[in-house]
Amino acid sequence: DAKTTQPPSMDCAEGRAANLPCNHSTISGNEYVYWYRQIHSQGPQYIIHGLKNNETNEMASLIITEDRKSSTLILPHATLRDTAVYYCIVLSGNTPLVFGKGTRLSVIA
Amino acid sequence: GAVVSQHPSRVICKSGTSVKIECRSLDFQATTMFWYRQFPKQSLMLMATSNEGSKATYEQGVEKDKFLINHASLTLSTLTVTSAHPEDSSFYICSAYRGLAEETQYFGPGTRLLVL
Numbered sequence: 001d002a003k004t005t006q007p008p009s010m011d012c013a014e015g016r017a018a019n020l021p022c023n024h025s026t027i028s029g030n031e032y033v034y035w036y037r038q039i040h041s042q043g044p045q046y047i048i049h050g051l052k053n054n055e056t057n058e059m060a061s062l063i064i065t066e067d068r069k070s071s072t073l074i075l076p077h078a079t080l081r082d083t084a085v086y087y088c089i090v091l092s093g094n095t096p097l098v099f100g101k102g103t104r105l106s107v108i109a
Numbered sequence: 110g111a112v113v114s115q116h117p118s119r120v121i122c123k124s125g126t127s128v129k130i131e132c133r134s135l136d137f138q139a140t141t142m143f144w145y146r147q148f149p150k151q152s153l154m155l156m157a158t159s160n161e162g163s164k165a166t167y168e169q170g171v172e173k174d175k176f177l178i179n180h181a182s183l184t185l186s187t188l189t190v191t192s193a194h195p196e197d198s199s200f201y202i203c204s205a206y207r208g209l210a211e212e213t214q215y216f217g218p219g220t221r222l223l224v225l
Contacts, residue, residue, distance in 0.1 A: 043216035044202070096155045097143070097204070101152055
């Protein structure tokens with residue numbers, strides 16, 4: 001079973017920031033928070049991951065709360081091509097990714 | 110980022126035939142590869158874990174004699190769906206793990222299988 005909880009769907013206006021929340025209250029000390037997204041009929045795409053510090057890359061920012069029980073993925077300027085299902089996953093090492101239902105983000109023009 | 114390919118991207122076959130799907134890590138060596146299956150409007154479900162040179166580990170409910178996995182090299186894993194039936198029609202996706210600490214897994218583009 002997935003160890004994370006995400007809202008089933010969200011809408012975001014094009015050009016605005018998309019903030020996708022994730023609860024992972026049972027995360028253990030050696031588990032990382034990973035975010036992937038899946039655009040329709042494609043394989044999942046890695047976005048970003050972190051342990052306890054906030055992270056930023058060319059795609060997104062990841063904000064992890066101090067107690068590590070939740071996190072937020074931020075797409076700073078959402079475009080129509082960011083419409084996808086976003087998955088928040090916690091894991092350590094080379095264990096397989098367990099996908100929950102994710103959040104379906106719809107970016108609206 | 111690392112690139113994983115799958116071949117074929119889509120395949121249509123007759124019921125009772127076997128279909129082989131290839132998963133390749135193009136620019137890195139993958140110590141572990143995972144095979145997932147995704148039915149319409151559902152999330153990805155793990156089928157099996159494949160380590161190079163050893164037998165695959167299958168998830169509960171996945172028939173190992175029906176879904177044959179071979180991980181003969183550090184860059185190639187194959188999934189063979191034997192005696193395919195219409196209920197095996199699905200989107201099959203592999204991922205590859207390089208084996209470094211904190212290293213992420215990279216996914217292939219998926220193979221859509223339709224069994225008639």
